[in-house]
Amino acid sequence: MSVRLVIYCFFFFYLASFEGHGQTFVSGKIQNPTKPQLLKGVNILLQSKKDSGILAFAVSQEDGSFSLTIDSSLDSIWLVAKSLTIENIELKISNETQVLRLDVKESELEIEEFILEGIKSPISQKKDTLSYDIESFKSQSDKTLIDVLQRLPGIEINSNGTINYKGEAIQKFYIEGLDLLEGRYNLATQNMPVDAVKSVEVLENHQPIKMLEEREFSSKSSINIRLKRKNVILGRGYAEGGFPGIWDAKVAPMIFSNDFQSIVSLGFNNAGRLLSDEIENLGSDSFQSKENLQNQWFRPSGIRRDSGSGDRFIFNKSTLASVNTIKKRSDNFHIKTALDFSSEDFNNSYQVRKSYFLESGRLDFLESGFFKEKRDHFNLNVNMIKNSSVDFFSNQFGIGIFNTKSISDLVFQSQSLDQRIKSPDFLISNIFKKLIDIKSGIVDINSTSFFMVQSPELLTSPPFLGILQDSSMQSGMSFQKVRYLLYDFNNSLTLKGLRFLNLSSSSAVGIKARNSSLESASFLGDELLGFSFQNNLTLQEVAGLTSVSFEKNTESIKAKVIIPVKYIHYKLRDVFENKVLDEVNQVIIEPEAFLNFDFNPSLSFRNFISRKVSIGSLYDLYPGQIFVNYQTVQVKDAPVPLIKSNKLSFSQNFKDPLYSLFLNSSISLGLNSRNTLMKSEVEDSGLVRLRAIARDNIEKSFSWNGDGSKYFPTVRTTMAIGSSYNWIFREFAINESFQFLNYYRWNGFLKAVYRKVGKVNFELKYDYSSIRSIAEESFDNSLFLSSPSISIFVFPDDNQNLKLTFEALAINSISGSSNTSVSFLDFAYNYKVPEKKIEFSVIGANLLGQNRLTSVSNSSFIFIEESRVLRPRQVTFRIEYSF
Numbered sequence: 001m002s003v004r005l006v007i008y009c010f011f012f013f014y015l016a017s018f019e020g021h022g023q024t025f026v027s028g029k030i031q032n033p034t035k036p037q038l039l040k041g042v043n044i045l046l047q048s049k050k051d052s053g054i055l056a057f058a059v060s061q062e063d064g065s066f067s068l069t070i071d072s073s074l075d076s077i078w079l080v081a082k083s084l085t086i087e088n089i090e091l092k093i094s095n096e097t098q099v100l101r102l103d104v105k106e107s108e109l110e111i112e113e114f115i116l117e118g119i120k121s122p123i124s125q126k127k128d129t130l131s132y133d134i135e136s137f138k139s140q141s142d143k144t145l146i147d148v149l150q151r152l153p154g155i156e157i158n159s160n161g162t163i164n165y166k167g168e169a170i171q172k173f174y175i176e177g178l179d180l181l182e183g184r185y186n187l188a189t190q191n192m193p194v195d196a197v198k199s200v201e202v203l204e205n206h207q208p209i210k211m212l213e214e215r216e217f218s219s220k221s222s223i224n225i226r227l228k229r230k231n232v233i234l235g236r237g238y239a240e241g242g243f244p245g246i247w248d249a250k251v252a253p254m255i256f257s258n259d260f261q262s263i264v265s266l267g268f269n270n271a272g273r274l275l276s277d278e279i280e281n282l283g284s285d286s287f288q289s290k291e292n293l294q295n296q297w298f299r300p301s302g303i304r305r306d307s308g309s310g311d312r313f314i315f316n317k318s319t320l321a322s323v324n325t326i327k328k329r330s331d332n333f334h335i336k337t338a339l340d341f342s343s344e345d346f347n348n349s350y351q352v353r354k355s356y357f358l359e360s361g362r363l364d365f366l367e368s369g370f371f372k373e374k375r376d377h378f379n380l381n382v383n384m385i386k387n388s389s390v391d392f393f394s395n396q397f398g399i400g401i402f403n404t405k406s407i408s409d410l411v412f413q414s415q416s417l418d419q420r421i422k423s424p425d426f427l428i429s430n431i432f433k434k435l436i437d438i439k440s441g442i443v444d445i446n447s448t449s450f451f452m453v454q455s456p457e458l459l460t461s462p463p464f465l466g467i468l469q470d471s472s473m474q475s476g477m478s479f480q481k482v483r484y485l486l487y488d489f490n491n492s493l494t495l496k497g498l499r500f501l502n503l504s505s506s507s508a509v510g511i512k513a514r515n516s517s518l519e520s521a522s523f524l525g526d527e528l529l530g531f532s533f534q535n536n537l538t539l540q541e542v543a544g545l546t547s548v549s550f551e552k553n554t555e556s557i558k559a560k561v562i563i564p565v566k567y568i569h570y571k572l573r574d575v576f577e578n579k580v581l582d583e584v585n586q587v588i589i590e591p592e593a594f595l596n597f598d599f600n601p602s603l604s605f606r607n608f609i610s611r612k613v614s615i616g617s618l619y620d621l622y623p624g625q626i627f628v629n630y631q632t633v634q635v636k637d638a639p640v641p642l643i644k645s646n647k648l649s650f651s652q653n654f655k656d657p658l659y660s661l662f663l664n665s666s667i668s669l670g671l672n673s674r675n676t677l678m679k680s681e682v683e684d685s686g687l688v689r690l691r692a693i694a695r696d697n698i699e700k701s702f703s704w705n706g707d708g709s710k711y712f713p714t715v716r717t718t719m720a721i722g723s724s725y726n727w728i729f730r731e732f733a734i735n736e737s738f739q740f741l742n743y744y745r746w747n748g749f750l751k752a753v754y755r756k757v758g759k760v761n762f763e764l765k766y767d768y769s770s771i772r773s774i775a776e777e778s779f780d781n782s783l784f785l786s787s788p789s790i791s792i793f794v795f796p797d798d799n800q801n802l803k804l805t806f807e808a809l810a811i812n813s814i815s816g817s818s819n820t821s822v823s824f825l826d827f828a829y830n831y832k833v834p835e836k837k838i839e840f841s842v843i844g845a846n847l848l849g850q851n852r853l854t855s856v857s858n859s860s861f862i863f864i865e866e867s868r869v870l871r872p873r874q875v876t877f878r879i880e881y882s883f
Contacts, residue, residue, distance in 0.1 A: 023071050026056075026093075028100030030064035030081065035106055038085050039064030042104070045080040046070055050090065070095075122713060123153075123657040130154070130202040130657055131226075136713065138194055139755045141793055141801045141830065143880075144236070145197055145225070146189040151718045151753045152200065153709035154655060154662035161186040162282045165202055165221045166653045167664045167705055169282065172208055172222035176230075179208075180261045180326045182336065182383065183283020187263050187322060188225070190278055191252035193882045196234045199226040210332075210389045211435050211442060215497050215504065217551065217558045219596055219606060231257045235264075235883055240843070242876030246271050253883075259328040268319045272311030272871055275320035276342040276377060295619045297482045298421045298458045299628050300406040301352070301367060312824070312846070313853055313868045316346035332388035338381040347372040348868050355863040356682045357779035359737040365686045369410025369417075376403045392435035400427045412631065413686055419630050420459045427452040441497030441506075450488040457481045458627060463524055465687040466625065466633035467533075479523040480533075480627050484618065486516045492545065503550045508564075510545040518618045520626055535624035536575040539617065543568045558596040565589050566613075570640050572621055581623070584640050588613045606651045616641030616676075620692070634690035638676045641692070646671045660711035670701035679733040680861075699730040720751040734861055737777065741860055744772045761793040771858045783858040784812040803828045811856050813863075820854050841878040849873045 026046065030039045042060040046068055047053065055077065056068040070077070074095050081089040087107040093100075122136030137148050150157050156164040163170045163185070173185035181187055201224040207213045208222070227234075237251035250267030267275050322340045329335060351368040383396040402425040410417050429450045436443040463478030492510030499505070515538070522533035547564035570584035592610040599605065623637035651666035677697050681689040707722030728743040752764045771783040789807040796802075810821040825847040832839045854867045 023069060024077075024095050025067065025069050025097040026079065026100065027065070027067035027098075028102060030060045030066070031101055031103050032086075032106070038083075038104055038106060042066075042081050042083045042086060044068060045078075045082075047078040047080060048072065048074055050078050050092075121658055121660060122711070123660050125657045128204040128206075130204065130655075132200045132202075134194065134197045134199055136716070137711075137718075137755070139761065139793070140795055140798070141803055142194045143882075144190055145192045145194050148194050148197075149189060149200065151755070153660050153711040153718055153720070155200075155202070156707065156720075156722075160277065160280065160282070161189060163189075163223060165223075167651065167666055167707070168220070170223050171206060171218075171220035171283070172203075173283075174203075174222065174224040175261060176227060176256060177224060178261055178326055178328075178334070180263065180324055180336065182338065182381065183281045184279050184324075184338070185223075185282065186278045186280060187252075187265055187324065191236065191263070191265055192225075192254065193234060193236050195882065196227055196229070196232070197225060198228045200224075201226060208387075209392050209435070210387055211392045211437065212496070213389070215442065217553050217560070217596070219558070219594070227256060233883070236880065238878055238880035240269075240271070240841075240876050240878035242843075243874060244872060246874055246876050248273070248876070248878075260326070262323070262325045264324070265320060265322045268317070270315075270317050271876070272314045272316055273318060274314065274316065274344055274346070275318045276344050276375070278320060279322055279340045279342060279377075279379070295454060295484065295617075297454065297456045297484070297626065297628075298423065298480075299632075300373065300421055301369070301371065301408045301410055301419060301629060311871070313348055313870050314346045315348060315871065316344065318345070319343040332391070333386045334384075336381070336383040336385070338379070340377065340379040342375075342377045344375045345373075350866060350868045352867075353865045355865075356734075357775070357781070357861045357863070358682060358734060359739075359778055360735075363682060363684065365413060367410055367412045369408055371406070371408050371410075373404065373406040377401070390437055392433070394431075394433045396429075396431045398427075398429045401425070415462075417630055418461045421456065423454070423456040425452065425454050441495055444492075444494040444496055444506075444508075446490075446492045446494075446510075448488070448490040450486070452484075452486045454482070454484040458629070460627075460630040464522075464627045464633065465631055465685060466627060466689070467522075467524060467529070476525045478525075478627075480520065482518070482520045482626065484516070484518050486514070488512075488514045500550065503552050505548065505550045507549075508545065508547045512541070512543040512545070514541040515539070516541075516618045518622060520622070520624060522625075522627065531576065531624065533625050534576070535622045535626070537581075537618060537622060538573045538575060539621065540571045540573070541569070541615075556598045558594075560592075560594045562592040563589070564591075568615060570615060572640065574623075582621075582640050584615065584642075586642075602654055602656050604653050606649075606653070608647070608649045610645075610647050612645045612647075614643045614645070616643075620676075628690075631686055632688045632690065636692035638692035638694050641674065641676045644673045660713065661708075662710075663706075663708045665706040666704070668701070668703045670699070670703075672699040672701075673697070674699070677731065677733055681735055693733070695733075697731040699728065701729070702727045716755040716757070718751075718753045718755075721749070723748040732775075732860055734778075739775045739777055742772075742774045743860070744770075744774075746770045759795055761795070763789075763791040763793075765789050773858055773860060775861065778861060780814075781858050781863055782814045783856055784810075785856075786810045799832045799834055801830050809853075811854060813856055813858070813865075822850050822853055823848055824850060837882045839880045839882075841880065842875070843878060844873075844875045846871060846873050 030042050032038045040060060040062050044058045044060060044066045045054050046056040048055055055070045055072060058066045058068045060066045072095060076092055077095050079091045079093050081102055081104065085106060086104040089102055089104065122133040124131045132152050134148055137151050142148050146157065149155060149163070154165060158164065172179050173181060173188070175188060203222040203224060205218055206220060206222040207216060207218040233253065233255050235253040238249065240248040248269035248271040252263070252265045255262040265278055320342045324338045326334055326336045347370065349370050354365050356363045378401040381396065381398045383394065386393040404423040406421045408419040410419070432447040434445040458480045459477060461477035463476065467478060490512045492508055494506055494508035496506040497504065498507065517538045518535050520535040522529040544567045545564060547562060549560060549562040551560040566588040568584065568586050568588060571580060572582040574581050590612055595607045597605045620641045621636055623635065625633050625635045627633045647668065647670050649666060649668040654663040674697055675694065676692050677695040679691045679693050681691070703724065703726045705724045707720065709718065709720040711718045724747045726745045730741055732739060732741050746769070748768045750766045754762050767787045769785040773779065773781045787809050789805065791803060791805040794802040805826045806823070808821060808823045827844045827847065829842045830839055850870050852867055853870050854865060857864045
């Protein structure tokens, strides 16, 4: 029995040993140290092959633990861990008993799209991307992209074409994901056929540099245009002519393929449309120094484009040739080129009354005449960009040549004058940026070079008012010329992505060098005037920069603090006398703080506070007099201007794409302090002297902006309402009086666009402005402007449409005599050939035959009433082809 028992026991343990070899015990734990709620409920699968049948299944416990048992002879098996809240894990493991630790990351549940509201919402949202279905907003009368963009709720189009979202200008304008136009997107919005567009996408919190997508938060938004077809050639062209002597022609072909895009715009007209507006850079990151291009040494008299509709009063000859391309050398490497030439030749007759409110009383001056100006502009940009998740490189080279000539034949206070201005400008720039990924973060290298030459000339006959009083020469001419050169080099190196106290941080160092020179001379006839009318100056500027920033990003809160410290050295030298006129050495701290709080997916708050210090250029510093025009002379023999700006802003944004509702509001407070003040001296002859004097002064400001828009899909109607309020308090000096100005401006608008499918549609818009300037000792000026308009669209059938537009402008002012109103009636009839892309149109403008337009401006102690001749009643015929 003992031998048999031993045999049975041996056999039993043998079988047990054999069966045990086929079983595998797999256990472990799900781990995430920051989000313990992810540990429970994770599905754990064991599979023989990837995406094959399940060998074993378990669900993780509260603490993330799990265990599984399988019986398989395979050498290896697949373990899969997945749930709705984590990123899937797929591991190939050996078929043996083991304990695993699985680190998981949070994952959001992606819903492809949601489209709800009554019948159908034309706006959908996926993560940070809003998509507008263009077919839902498009009307039969729409021709180009800009026509439908103006009706999209949440998007606002300014008069110059700038696209705003959440009350701020967009950062980038893409077409099928490529940034072809570098901010000059009027070329696309004003020329792209709307029938070619599928959707318009708003990219919220868009970071254009792929290397920084997960490392540096951006609060800015961008636009992306989706086309109906890929690899397509499209565009439009038209020819128009009519009475009295109107001609207008244009062609704008476009190519969009997987690796190449191009937009060409060629046109000319005398119909009052300035084509150079198409190539204006509206981007927030324009490489050209807008600060320097604002140096307007001489100012022509007459026409102003900042009020009224340009095509109402401009008599022009306009030419534009623009070629823009982008070529993909690889998925992430692009080469962009832009070549432009524009020529604007326009003229008008005008009358201007300027009223100066002085402590001693009111002075009125009347000027009338004929104004003619010609602007030629040539521009070349070449940009090479590599933008991938591991590498970024950009180098943009640009050349700009500007030449402006103006002639004013005028009468000032019963005296005939002839004024001529030439302003040739040349600029060249290069901006370089490179990101390098290193173990501890990212190195950001930036280098900007800028060179500009301005050589304006001013000639008047008889001489400038500013020297007639000091000269016996009452006839002949006076002449002044200026030469301004600027070299600007700015280099910086930033280390991004560092970690400090669980915060993302960066550190930067940089150096900026800027040299500028100013020469000016004035002549009376052939006689060179003395030193009080000459300048020969150089300004050397060197600045060293170091800064540190800290950033904290969570799902709902994005916060960033930047603390830059600058050392600035300024030296102003008079070349004539070979001496230093002024020297500044100063350490400047310019802190900034930004907080973005997403209360929920619909409601967000943005807060911003900053302190900036800016120092004047040679445009703000010269002891010799420079004549701005025949009437005005200025001298800025004062210390180097130092402006300290403090700003605090709060903004609130609400959006609900399901209900097509968008609401925005912002409040800003500002406090600026300066060490210089411009003093105005107005004489009975009409001469105005502007002098910069040393005087500490402050400026306070408050502004509020709010707007809302809603789309009603059942009736295809967009409604928008908005308002803004601005208050400025500052000191000003006129003659020997120092006073304080309170300036108030309130604007409001209401817009309703009805586009229901039917025979009759309409658009309504009403704009209102109220402006008030108060100085307790001198004046209290108020101005009111209102502009209602209505457009009625009639659609007899699918191939015809008629548009009638009535527009009015009413002006009421306390100080002026131009309490006037003017009304316009325009029409356009379009007939589209069935099954063809050809359209015939008859267009009429100013059918009521209005002949003059008056505009009014009210700023500080000057009240200006300007009247100009309007374009006459005109009728034109157009043939248009879209492809």
